[in-house]
Amino acid sequence: MVAHDVDVITALDAQLFGVDCWPRQLFVDELAAPKTRRYIVAEVATTSSDGTAGPARTVGYAGLMCVPPVGDIQTIGVLPEFEGRGIARAMLVELIEEARQRGARDVMLEVSSTNPRAQELYRRFGFEHIHTRRRYYRDGSDGLVMRLSLAGADGTETAGITTTGTKDPS
Ligand SMILES: CC(C)(COP(=O)(O)OP(=O)(O)OC[C@H]1O[C@@H](n2cnc3c(N)ncnc32)[C@H](O)[C@@H]1OP(=O)(O)O)[C@@H](O)C(=O)NCCC(=O)NCCS
Secondary structure, three states, X not given: OOHXXXXXXXXXXXXXXXXXXXXXXXXXXXXOOOOOEEEEEEEEOOEOOOOOEOOOEEEEEEEEEEEOOEEEEEEEEEOHHHOOXXXXXXXXXXXXXXXXXXXXXXXXXXXXXXXXXXXXXXXXXXXXXXEEEOOOOOOOOOEEEEEEEOEOOOOOEOOOOXXXXXXXXX
């Protein structure tokens, strides 16, 4: 994600998160802190009416904050019409690897108790529900705190990811 993505991402975030969306300036601030942050966008190719390649379309985004030994998935979202194609999974693979390379031992995130789809996505990566924050979200729902340990029981690094790869987004 770079500065010129911010308007598109702010609009997408409002569409996906409603009252819990981020103000534009928050994305600007996050992008201004690359030492501890990494934000990415997912793009798909488009085709113009004449059959030639059109501009890439931004269909998803995700962000990581990492202050070792802990990484935090700050946000993740995919346009509704592009859901179920492995786009979120692909972004999570990238950010978890980024956290690992930056020295994280654990990756944390919060997910709404009313969002079983996202919970399932995280569970498939090995995230475990470790704590509940009552009425954490502005819509009144609870926040489930989930943790993925990147270290094996013997202290060695493990893959920590049970995904089998990304789906074809076509
Ligand atoms: C949650 C969200 C990011 C998932 O994005 P996505 O690109 O559709 O997810 P993927 O296609 O990568 O799916 C990955 C996994 O999610 C789960 N999943 C996907 N669709 C699902 C569905 N209809 N029902 C239950 N689980 C589902 C599955 O575990 C799936 O793995 P699989 O494809 O091997 O079955 C997306 O739905 C979204 O942006 N929702 C609104 C914003 C949001 O809730 N963000 C998360 C906040 S914590």
